[in-house]
Amino acid sequence: MNNPKSPLIYVAGHRGMVGSAIVRRLVAQGHPADRIITRTHAELELTEQAAVRAFLAKEKPDQVYLAAAKVGGIHANNSYPAEFIYDNLMVEANLVHESFRAGVGKLLFLGSSCIYPKLAAQPMNEDALLTGKLEPTNEPYAIAKIAGIKLCESYNRQYGASHGVDYRSVMPTNLYGPGDNYHPQNSHVVPALIRRFHEAKASGAPTVTLWGTGTPLREFLHVDDMAAASVFVMNLPKAVYDQQTQPMQSHLNVGFGSDLSIRALAETIARVVGYTGAIAVDPAQPDGTPRKLMDSRRLNALGWQPSIPLEQGLAGAYADFLQHHAAPAHPA
Ligand SMILES: NC(=O)c1ccc[n+]([C@@H]2O[C@H](COP(=O)([O-])OP(=O)(O)OC[C@H]3O[C@@H](n4cnc5c(N)ncnc54)[C@H](OP(=O)(O)O)[C@@H]3O)[C@@H](O)[C@H]2O)c1
Numbered sequence: 001m002n003n004p005k006s007p008l009i010y011v012a013g014h015r016g017m018v019g020s021a022i023v024r025r026l027v028a029q030g031h032p033a034d035r036i037i038t039r040t041h042a043e044l045e046l047t048e049q050a051a052v053r054a055f056l057a058k059e060k061p062d063q064v065y066l067a068a069a070k071v072g073g074i075h076a077n078n079s080y081p082a083e084f085i086y087d088n089l090m091v092e093a094n095l096v097h098e099s100f101r102a103g104v105g106k107l108l109f110l111g112s113s114c115i116y117p118k119l120a121a122q123p124m125n126e127d128a129l130l131t132g133k134l135e136p137t138n139e140p141y142a143i144a145k146i147a148g149i150k151l152c153e154s155y156n157r158q159y160g161a162s163h164g165v166d167y168r169s170v171m172p173t174n175l176y177g178p179g180d181n182y183h184p185q186n187s188h189v190v191p192a193l194i195r196r197f198h199e200a201k202a203s204g205a206p207t208v209t210l211w212g213t214g215t216p217l218r219e220f221l222h223v224d225d226m227a228a229a230s231v232f233v234m235n236l237p238k239a240v241y242d243q244q245t246q247p248m249q250s251h252l253n254v255g256f257g258s259d260l261s262i263r264a265l266a267e268t269i270a271r272v273v274g275y276t277g278a279i280a281v282d283p284a285q286p287d288g289t290p291r292k293l294m295d296s297r298r299l300n301a302l303g304w305q306p307s308i309p310l311e312q313g314l315a316g317a318y319a320d321f322l323q324h325h326a327a328p329a330h331p332a
Helices: 017-028 049-059 074-079 081-101 136-163 189-203 223-235 238-243 262-273 297-301 310-324
Strands: 009-012 063-066 106-110 166-172 174-176 207-211 220-222 251-254 278-282
Touching: 009 017, 017 223, 049 081, 063 081, 063 223, 074 081, 074 136, 081 106, 081 136, 106 136, 106 223, 136 166, 166 223, 174 189, 174 223, 174 310, 189 207, 189 262, 189 310, 207 262, 220 223, 220 310, 223 251, 251 297, 262 278, 262 310
Parallel strands: 009 063, 063 106, 106 166, 166 251, 174 220, 207 278
Antiparallel strands: none
């Protein structure tokens, strides 16, 4: 039902893993579905300034969640660096500038933990931004994400007082959950391991071998927790958001708050999938950085905590995989 008191919200990237979770969260919180605007990529090309301008000028949303981005793994980032920097810069610049022109008061930009220097102290604090060299493999993508933060900040600084512009940024840790990408060659570690343990169980494989030593420590957050954090941050009173941010240090980390080894993650996924074979490691393969953990204490201090324990979240992710991605079982 149309409630004129509910803000009109545009979720950019609503078919993606994070955007779809934000729409689910808004609806679950009672936000009327007819006060949420969405456009597919085919309907609205966000790198096209004129199209974005016409769309926002016509719809005039009150709030914008910027969850549209060109995302990919190491291989895609290495193969298409021009697309990763150009598309993301254009999407952000168009949405931030045209939101401002259309009178959008509130915007939430979603970045990524790759904005932080490769050698940032762990856990990574918001203040680590721009203190060192980035990981080279995804530097173009990270530069675009840093530009997104600085776009929001610059519009706040120039137009905050005069036009009521309040554009915020959140930096998620590694996410998993419904809507994840289970591509056999080009997926993140959680969906890749879900697929591998599922296939090993189905074929009766005696061993699943992990890439590297299994000792690197990583942090994982369920995408529904990320969506909850996004809505929470969007709706914080400005004075409260300002307690933990600065005009030129305005982003907030969103993490689970603790990490675990890749081996422990694999053992948890094996349990969830019901794989009872052995788990081996292949130390000849590179490990990557030994630890990557966000420091999310600023967001926690504002009153937000994750609510989905890892094993429970992984069970839901596996159910989603079985429903949408597993090959149908063939009769023997
Ligand atoms: N997934 C993670 O682990 C993770 C972790 C940290 C941060 N994040 C951040 O969260 C945000 C969303 O990520 P995600 O995992 O939800 O990605 P995703 O599943 O790939 O979704 C991105 C969405 O944006 C749309 N899109 C991309 N380029 C577009 C364009 N030029 N015009 C219109 N629509 C476009 C895509 O549509 P098409 O598919 O049709 O192109 C897709 O629906 C990103 O900023 C990402 O950096 C994600």
